[in-house]
Amino acid sequence: xxxxxxxxxxxxxxxxxxxxxxxxxxxxxxxxxxxxxxxxxxxxxxxxxxxxxxxxxxxxxxxxxxxxxxxxxxxxxxxxxxxxxxxxxxxxxxxxxxxxxxxxxxxxxxxxxxxxxxxxxxxxxxxxxxxxxxxxxxxxxxxxxxxxxxxxxxxxxxxxxxxxxxxxxxxxxxxxxxxxxxxxxxxxxxxxxxxxxxxxxxxxxxxxxxxxxxxxxxxxxxxxxxxxxxxxxxxxxxxxxxxxxxxxxxxxxxxxxxxxxxxxxxxxxxxxxxxxxxxxxxxxxxxxxxxxxxxxxxxxxxxxxxxxxxxxxxxxxxxxxxxxxxx
Amino acid sequence: xxxxxxxxxxxxxxxxxxxxxxxxxxxxxxxxxxxxxxxxxxxxxxxxxxxxxxxxxxxxxxxxxxxxxxxxxxxxxxxxxxxxxxxxxxxxxxxxxxxxxxxxxxxxxxxxxxxxxxxxxxxxxxxxxxxxxxxxxxxxxxxxxxxxxxxxxxxxxxxxxxxxxxxxxxxxxxxxxxxxxxxxxxxxxxxxxxxxxxxxxxxxxxxxxxxxxxxxxxxxxxxxxxxxxxxxxxxxxxxxxxxxxxxxxxxxxxxxxxxxxxxxxxxxxxxxxxxxxxxxxxxxxxxxxxxxxxxxxxxxxxxxxxxxxxxxxxxxxxxxxxxxxxxxxxxxxxxxxxxxxxxxxxxxxxxx
Numbered sequence: 227x228x229x230x231x232x233x234x235x236x237x238x239x240x241x242x243x244x245x246x247x248x249x250x251x252x253x254x255x256x257x258x259x260x261x262x263x264x265x266x267x268x269x270x271x272x273x274x275x276x277x278x279x280x281x282x283x284x285x286x287x288x289x290x291x292x293x294x295x296x297x298x299x300x301x302x303x304x305x306x307x308x309x310x311x312x313x314x315x316x317x318x319x320x321x322x323x324x325x326x327x328x329x330x331x332x333x334x335x336x337x338x339x340x341x342x343x344x345x346x347x348x349x350x351x352x353x354x355x356x357x358x359x360x361x362x363x364x365x366x367x368x369x370x371x372x373x374x375x376x377x378x379x380x381x382x383x384x385x386x387x388x389x390x391x392x393x394x395x396x397x398x399x400x401x402x403x404x405x406x407x408x409x410x411x412x413x414x415x416x417x418x419x420x421x422x423x424x425x426x427x428x429x430x431x432x433x434x435x436x437x438x439x440x441x442x443x444x445x446x447x448x449x450x451x452x453x454x455x456x457x458x459x460x461x462x463x464x465x466x467x468x469x470x471x472x473x474x475x476x477x478x479x480x481x482x483x484x485x486x487x488x489x490x491x492x493x494x495x496x497x498x499x500x501x502x503x504x505x506x507x508x509x510x511x512x513x514x515x516x517x518x519x520x521x522x523x524x525x526x527x528x529x530x531x532x533x534x535x536x537x538x539x540x541x542x543x544x545x546x547x548x549x550x551x552x553x
Numbered sequence: 554x555x556x557x558x559x560x561x562x563x564x565x566x567x568x569x570x571x572x573x574x575x576x577x578x579x580x581x582x583x584x585x586x587x588x589x590x591x592x593x594x595x596x597x598x599x600x601x602x603x604x605x606x607x608x609x610x611x612x613x614x615x616x617x618x619x620x621x622x623x624x625x626x627x628x629x630x631x632x633x634x635x636x637x638x639x640x641x642x643x644x645x646x647x648x649x650x651x652x653x654x655x656x657x658x659x660x661x662x663x664x665x666x667x668x669x670x671x672x673x674x675x676x677x678x679x680x681x682x683x684x685x686x687x688x689x690x691x692x693x694x695x696x697x698x699x700x701x702x703x704x705x706x707x708x709x710x711x712x713x714x715x716x717x718x719x720x721x722x723x724x725x726x727x728x729x730x731x732x733x734x735x736x737x738x739x740x741x742x743x744x745x746x747x748x749x750x751x752x753x754x755x756x757x758x759x760x761x762x763x764x765x766x767x768x769x770x771x772x773x774x775x776x777x778x779x780x781x782x783x784x785x786x787x788x789x790x791x792x793x794x795x796x797x798x799x800x801x802x803x804x805x806x807x808x809x810x811x812x813x814x815x816x817x818x819x820x821x822x823x824x825x826x827x828x829x830x831x832x833x834x835x836x837x838x839x840x841x842x843x844x845x846x847x848x849x850x851x852x853x854x855x856x857x858x859x860x861x862x863x864x865x866x867x868x869x870x871x872x873x874x875x876x877x878x879x880x881x882x883x884x885x886x887x888x889x890x891x892x893x894x895x896x897x898x899x900x901x902x903x904x905x
Contacts, residue, residue: 271751382839412611417821417833442823446830465827483756485780486825493784495757499721
């Protein structure tokens, strides 16, 4: 894979202002790269910052949030001047399928009219040309183009999710961010939507970040995965590596907490709960829940280490990798 | 009835639950035909003490309707429900009341099922007051604490005076379970007990239910998640459009599925190991509307192996040809040939 990354983030941070002058540090230094056609899973428990991180990429955080770091789209720093530099790219280059998007259509407008809207707003197409594009987009996601004149209530849940994906693709983006796109769907419909997302990345070269709490979904669909905990990516790498050779106990424990259809091992819950992010965390944030914590964990924040090319983890268990190397 | 049959906690035989579709005043004037949702169409199963049975299926398959009918929240059109050998299908609300203690329900959403103005103590104490058990304050307090410990919330003083908003999702679900356990039920009906919870805490709740099962509790678990059912249930019954289409020991059903619907479902369940992903056998479309159930086998319009006769014959549950367990049943005339449901009923009774 030697293509240039279409999306790259460098040390992305997001803070939310809380009442009383306090701050919640929701995203704590996220750096990742995404190449055309690549599918990356962003996984973690509720509140780990995965949705906040991708909303930051879209420049769609509320005014109570402050953002630091760099987000490059095709090499251009889109966060440089805030809204001024993000807005030309939003939907045109980077688009998002929001969680629950299938239930967010306006019930009194046809599906077609709602997909035309962003095209006209962004000036990518209008009138008959836009309507023709809508039909083409609907066909692309597996809906008959003739159904553009139908209303949301005439679509099943799976069809509305397909339409929501078509809507995100309206302005021909290169990057698609999909936030829990199958969470409320039945397994068979989930399989249909996942197959569609894979096909879009393969056929159109679309790069995708799939945000989900469901590791097996990532295992099925994604090439790479980033596991988030307490606002940080604690492990990132090829999906097979992450599963067969996890280098962060959280990754391993998250897999062990997930029942596998044909697996025989006991399913083990992770004790405790993630830390609050509105106060300073000393040491590794996973320490209180970790089954392998030792000496430095409660006091020293671990370094991000590259285990192998493309595989990195944030855990003191890997410190020896560096110690062995001459400086 | 033999004494062996009395050992079953719950026996459900030929259960049918239908709901009328409201047609509105205009529909009534226009004399539009009355429509019916065929939610449960001849479901039979038994649960013994210390047994967990999972009813698995997609939305609209009738699994929740089955559970609600079993606990008599919803009335059945026909069929028999027996609890500890006694028929409860027709019992009046009053006659049913003592049984409500013994059959308890756990709901999906612990954020909705707990009263936000009630402390943990109030929540768990209420069933004791309603059922007039443990009259004295001290006795109630002791029972509340005991239920908290059984539900894995110990030491109880850490939780007893808390409000739901002070608890995590997993802790709330444990409080809801404690409020069931305080009545010392024999049967728990758990409707998607972990689907609203984070992955990291799901296993804890499921292990808690597993522990209760080992103590002798019968558990009917409703879930859409085959992986969870495969891990925790003794037996799995797969439902499709109001019918059980396959049932058997949990491992057998997921490792050696015999109904084409179960086979397809199993291929689309994502696996944890990226190398073990099977090619999903994706069925087109979505489950048909339970108002218009297809003729013959209800799965035949979506079935990859359907033959012309499948649109004629409504299959009953029979031992599959390639089944390896004597308790394995599938409703498919191709993989499990046998008499039709018209002859022997959907549960396949009449065959020895």
